Amino acid sequence: MPEPMLLKDVLSMTLPSIEIMDVGAMMEGEDRYSPLVKQGLGTVTGFEPNPSNLAKLNARPGPYTYHPFFLGDGKKATFYLTAYPGCSSLLEPDGDIINLFSTIGAEPGTGNFSVVEKTTVETSRLDDLDEISQPDYLKIDVQGAELMVLENARNTLSKVLVLETEVEFIAIYKNQPLFCDIQKFMIEQGLMLHKLVDVAGRSLRPVELPNRYQATSQLLWADAIFVRDYTDLDTYSDEDLIKSAVILNDVYLSYDVVYRLLGEYDKRKSTDYSALYMASLKSHGDLKLMFMNLKQHV
Secondary structure (H helix, E strand, C coil): CCCCCCHHHCCCCCCCCEEEEEECCCCCCCCCCHHHHHCCCEEEEEECCCHHHHHHHHCCCCCEEEECCEECCCCEEEEEEECCHHHCECCCECHHHHCCECCCCCCCCCCCCCEEEEEEEEEECHHHCCCCCCCCEEEECCCCCHHHHHHCCHHHHCCCCEEEEEEECCCCECCCCCHHHHHHHHHHCCEEEEEEEEEEECCECCCCCCCCCCCCCCEEEEEEEEEECCCCHHHCCHHHHHHHHHHHHHCCCCHHHHHHHHHHHHHHHCCCHHHHHHHHHHHCCCCCCCCCCECCCC
């Protein structure tokens, strides 16, 4: 496995601190943004309303602050707690759809999407939380309610440089917005689709491949990465260019976009960072890539 090429090893400058916001911060393996935190570049504000998951998060050492809010539209809502907490949502799982696919299910008492408790909760609009720092990098995974959170975070989104959100291509929750709805909204906010990563699907029952988590053909969900529209670099401040370059290089391995951003910085500041970066790319050998990769399961 080739070693990652970190931007700090290329540029002779002090890199800016990056404000990271994690909506739906349940711990499931290593955080996507961990390369930033490990370098001391990232400060994380997270939201996790599940008390047991929140307790685990609050026990983490490091630059993390977590809040127990249910983010949404600021109104009361029903929270559907499922047998596997990671499937819980402000939207009701659609068993008729879920039960078509292998390894996921909503059968009472056995399926990971089966609802074990319904509670009425108060939601908060992200734009109403004045005590929260403005994020540069926003990650959202709230099981189908992503568009509800985003629609009530327009002011927050106006400054976001990179956003990762889980998207679905088939509605596994009732009345769930799909990828196409989220992409349309993001374009309206000045954020363009950059790539899909951790693409996943499942086989229709009863067909199963040797790896039960591998789809035969049906695409179900992925993580969609959106970036501030780099076709118009006038929307970027000087610091935005560097912050975006750090996130896209160190987290998403988007070397071509990083080169474009550094080239714009060079034009403004009479530096030669893009040339240094290109030389490093050429000397690094077999660079690791992240593009339309399949989500790995064990």
